[in-house]
Amino acid sequence: MPDDRPSPADIAALRRDYMRRGLDQADLDPDPFHQFGAWLKEALETKAILEPNAMVLSTVSPSGQPSGRYVLLKGFDSSGFVFFTNYQSAKARDFDANPRAALTIGWIELERQVNIHGSVKKTPRSAVEAYFASRPRGSRLGAWASHQSKVIPNRDILEARLAEANARFPGDVPPPPEWGGFCLVPERIEFWQGRSNRLHDRLLYRKEGSSWIIERLSP
Ligand SMILES: Cc1cc2nc3c(=O)[nH]c(=O)nc-3n(C[C@H](O)[C@H](O)[C@H](O)COP(=O)(O)O)c2cc1C
Structure with missing residues (x-):
């Protein structure tokens, strides 16, 4: 069989100089949520990013x-950044013991990264129900079929559970009790813009009392 792996030297030689633009404190909104909204809007508008709302938790x-x-x-507003998942999943088990978490969003096509640190809290049930109702029927049934992060013997069990859920809910599909949302309430939000010669711009919003302090970090 031909070896079609890239060589270690090929991998090491991958590099790109980031030259699109800079980021200065004068460009930033004093409110980090407004700043995040402006960057998210740009990420959506480029149309070049497959999942502009994907973030590593x-x-x-x-x-x-x-x-x-x-x-x-x-969703996001001045209280935090919202995502949905299964409350029995590995990530939710981690939160049971330690609600501290980080989100990393990489808009690499824009040579940008946003890093967010804080603590999570569960979203109100009314928000979970409203969002769940907006999902396509297949996704709603899938939430019933998957016991997220559990070991399963094969794929067939998922298809069987999906059929079971479909039969159980011929009309409306409610959210499973273990399905819900978390809101990450941030204490730090860092905006990173790639620059030439690896001298990237990093501007950090740090919460102090009820205000946000902006500081520049060395790349
Ligand atoms: C682009 C992308 C988006 C995803 N979005 C979600 C999501 O919103 N909620 C979720 O529970 N899992 C999502 N997943 C799956 C998770 O990455 C992960 O496999 C799953 O939540 C189980 O994680 P855990 O076992 O660490 O709890 C997504 C995966 C990808 C690649």
């Missing part, structure tokens, strides 16, 4: 093991 287990996985941003 990092959690830490009770034994101190960090884990990261993508989730989709489904």
Whole structure:
């Protein structure tokens, strides 16, 4: 069989100089949520990003093991950043012991990254129900079929559970009790813009009392 792996030297040689634009404190909105909204709008408008609302959620287990996985941003306002998941999943188990978490959004096509640190809280049930109702029927049934993060013997069990859920809910499909949302309430939000010669711009909003302090970090 031909070896079609890239060579270690090929991987090491991958590099790109980031030259699109700079980021200065004078360009920033004093409110980090407005700033985030402006960047998200640009990410949506470029049409070049497959999942502009995808973000890596990092959690830490009770034994101190960090884990990261993508989730989709489904809303944000001045109270935080909302995503939906299963409350029995590995990430939610981590939150039971340690609600501290981080979100990383990589809009690489725009040479941008946003890093958010804070703590999560569950979203109100009314918000979960409203969002769940907006999902396509197949996704709603899928939420009933998947016991997220559990080991399963094969794929057939998922198809069987999906058929079961379809028969159980011929009309409206309510959210499963273990399905819900989290809101990450931020304490730090860093906006990163790639620059030439690896001298990137990093501007950090840090919460102090009820105000946000903006500081520049070395790349
Ligand atoms: C682009 C993308 C978006 C995803 N969005 C979500 C999401 O919004 N909620 C979710 O529970 N899982 C989402 N997933 C799946 C998660 O990455 C992960 O596999 C799942 O939540 C189980 O994670 P856990 O076992 O660490 O809890 C997404 C995966 C990808 C690649």
